[in-house]
Amino acid sequence: MVRYQLKFAFRHLMRSKTFTAINISGLFVSLTAVILMSLYIENEMSYDRFNKNAKDIYRVVDDKRTNALMQHGAGSPGPLAPLLKNDFPQVRHAVRFIDGEALVKYQDKVFEERHLYFADPEVFQVFDLPMLNGTANHALTEPMSVVLTGSTARKYFGGSDPIGKSIIMNNESLKVTGVIKDIPSNSHLSFDILISMSTAQKKDSGYDWLFTNWYSNNFYTYVLLNNTESATELNAQFDNFAERHNANTSNTKHHYSLEKLTDIYLHSDRENQAGKTGNITSLYVFAAITLFVLLIACVNFINLSTARAVERSKEVGVKKVNGVSRSSLIIQFFTESFLMVGLALLLAVAASAMLMPAFDQFAGKNIRFDLMTPLHLSALALVLCTVAILSGVYPALILSRFDPIAALKGTVRSSARRTLIRKGLVVFQFSISIVLIISTIVVYSQLQFMQRHDLGFKPSQTLVINFEGDGTVQKQNNFIVNELSRVKGVRSVSASSEVPGSSFSGGWSMEFAKKGGDTIHAELPIYLTDFNFMKQYNIPMVAGRGFSSAFAADSATSMIINESAMRKLGFKNADEAIGVNVQMYPNDAKIIGIYRDFHFQSLQKPIEPLAMRIMPAKFRVFSVEMETSDVKRTVSDIEKLWKSIAPQRPLEYSFLNEKFDQQYEAEIKFGQMFGLFTTLAISIACFGLFGLALFSVKQRRKEIGIRKVIGASVFRITALITKDFISLVFIALVIACPVALFAMNYWIRTFAYRITLGWWIFAGSGLIAIFIALCTISYQALKAALANPVNSLRND
Secondary structure (H helix, E strand, C coil): CHHHHHHHHHHHHHHCHHHHHHHHHHHHHHHHHHHHHHHHHHHHHCCCCCCCCHHHEEEEEEEEEECCEEEEECCECCCHHHHHHHHCCCEEEEEEEEEEEEEEEECCEEEEEEEEEEECCCHHHHCCCCEEEECCCCCCCCCCEEEEEHHHHHHHHCCCCCCCCEEEECCEEEEEEEEECCCCCCCCCCCCEEEEHHHHCCCCCCCHHHHHCCCCCCEEEEEEECCHHHHHHHHHHHHHHHHHCCCCCCCEEEEEEEEEHHHHHHHCCCECCCCCCCCHHHHHHHHHHHHHHHHHHHHHHHHHHHHCCCCCHHHHHHHHHCCCCHHHHHHHHHHHHHHHHHHHHHHHHHHHHHHHHHHHHHHCCCCCCCCCCHHHHHHHHHHHHHHHHHHHHHHHHHHHCCCHHHHHHCCCCCCHHHHHHHHHHHHHHHHHHHHHHHHHHHHHHHHHHHHHCCCCCCCCCEEEEECCCCHHHHHCHHHHHHHHHCCCCEEEEEEECCCCCCCCCCCEEEEEECCCCCEEEEEECEEEECCCHHHHCCCCEEEECCCCCCCHHHHCCEEEEEHHHHHHCCCCCHHHHCCCEEEECCCCEEEEEEECCCCCCCCCCCCCCCEEEECHHHCCEEEEEECCCCHHHHHHHHHHHHHHHCCCCCCCEEEHHHHHHHHHHHHHHHHHHHHHHHHHHHHHHHHHHHHHHHHHHHHCHHHHHHHHHCCCCHHHHHHHHHHHHHHHHHHHHHHHHHHHHHHHHHHHCCCCCCCCCCHHHHHHHHHHHHHHHHHHHHHHHHHHHHCCHHHHHHHC
């Protein structure tokens, strides 16, 4: 019986090649999208779950209120971790991280390492870091010891044993005490080098003061608890813990809490994150689009099957007269559905395997493609059954219900109810398509808005040279600035610790002694600059004065703050702020001026407080503003100069606008993927519309022939055929606009600076949808309008 059903279904599909090709094409494309996106979503949701104790690992975070400032940071203070281990039996192990960058040398090899952390020895007890060489219990116990990942060890030492050998980092010798496996790509903490925390505790490290400071959240603290219940107990005791250890003051209150390790990547929106971050909202959006793509393909199947119902009526009539039961007919139609979906699924699996490397590159991921696991095989079987049943149930019920006598006489006609359902499904398809078109336009408009928005400073043709970790360059920064200024095509040069677009891992603790006696504790981001920085970036002062070499104090004890800092620190006006003394590391300072706010971070965030000081010892970048006439030659001349003055360090540079745009990498990737799946959804909808137009023309060929005979023009007949479909697109537009307006209003509210959703977006999307529909239908409409009416009338 099954063999007969399969044989008959296969023959029928081969006889109806156009119908089969349209349906399988739509299902194939949609199922390929479903497989790729499902693997992407699975990968995103798998972050940090490879740790065997993942469910009991938490990050300790701090919601810190300092006077009027509230900070929701991912960091925590240095003294926290050791005290947690001592005070709470629920804490099995606690580990701290400090992130950094450094220039690392081994013999004649020099590399800029951007993924390194200082870490406590307990890191091996908290996280799964399998050792390839060395002993975990002793790897990070001593000062000046370092652990490398396997790939990093090979980069420096080739195939030789690295244990006991030394690398030079920031002009200091570090001993390799261990080699671990490379960190999995689905870890939010990604590093190539771990340095012992005791190295950072040395007095000359520049980090030593942080280990006793409760105000600076420069550490990332993770704890391994006894069980899940311990987290609830610990959260309830954190406030008493802060009071007990004098972490709080009259002006500063810490509220510590725990974040599950497995929630950090997708669900944490805290400031100053360590490592990678994802976005759960983006996953929801991609999951919804993928579902819509699949639904559109299913709607195509239903519509085309019901549209062909009249054509198959005689087949059904003959079978019923010959004693075939309705249940057997339903099984037959379901068999056809399963056969088509099964074939499309096999093609989709093969296509997904071939496309996965390109999709990985497109998505910026390293997704493991393995569909032969029990879970994936079960999921594929579920997709096959769900799509086949969803697509086949309505056509099977309709076709099997035909009266055999009417079917044999050829008097079966498409009922008004079935026609209405078919039109409703077309409206559904195009409603989804128009929502996606509107959303795509909004996403790209917002991205363009952010990239073109006035940032409040001058970013034109500025080359940013990074020299972090190179003490030799740092010590001669004045000389290098002067040498770079002499290069032909260079307008100006400055040195600083940061440039706009740089990410911050934490602020600097400051205590402001306000006029009148009040004291304000705050933690502010700070730019450490030279005298030329403000002038080069064209950042104007609004009160007081900027830094000047004419004032000796400016090089050591002066500070300027932006307008946002002035407001958030509670100063009523500039006069109240100027002259205030600031207690901070490494020495006190005095506010001498207020400068205009500028965007130093992504436009997703409002402009935050920012301070500036002169501190050459902390410089790590040069900003080189160039003439626009011959940038390529200027860069080449800078490279030649750099080799002569800093031969020990390869020139590492980027353009400022590129650096700023890197902040929108996640949004750009989101827009690209959104656009890709929108294109797929529209393409699949067009497959269905093309098929419906084809069958509509077949059903109306006699009517079209008569109209041509009595003088109807090609234009009039084309308009007649397209009118019904275009009216459905208009209905879809009316439905889609409010849905898209609601969804996109919700999305753009996540940006502090955003576009206005103007009427042109919705009107333009409607015109695009109509144009796409016309292009899809026009071939069949013109073909019918140009056909010889004699042929259509003779056939009927």
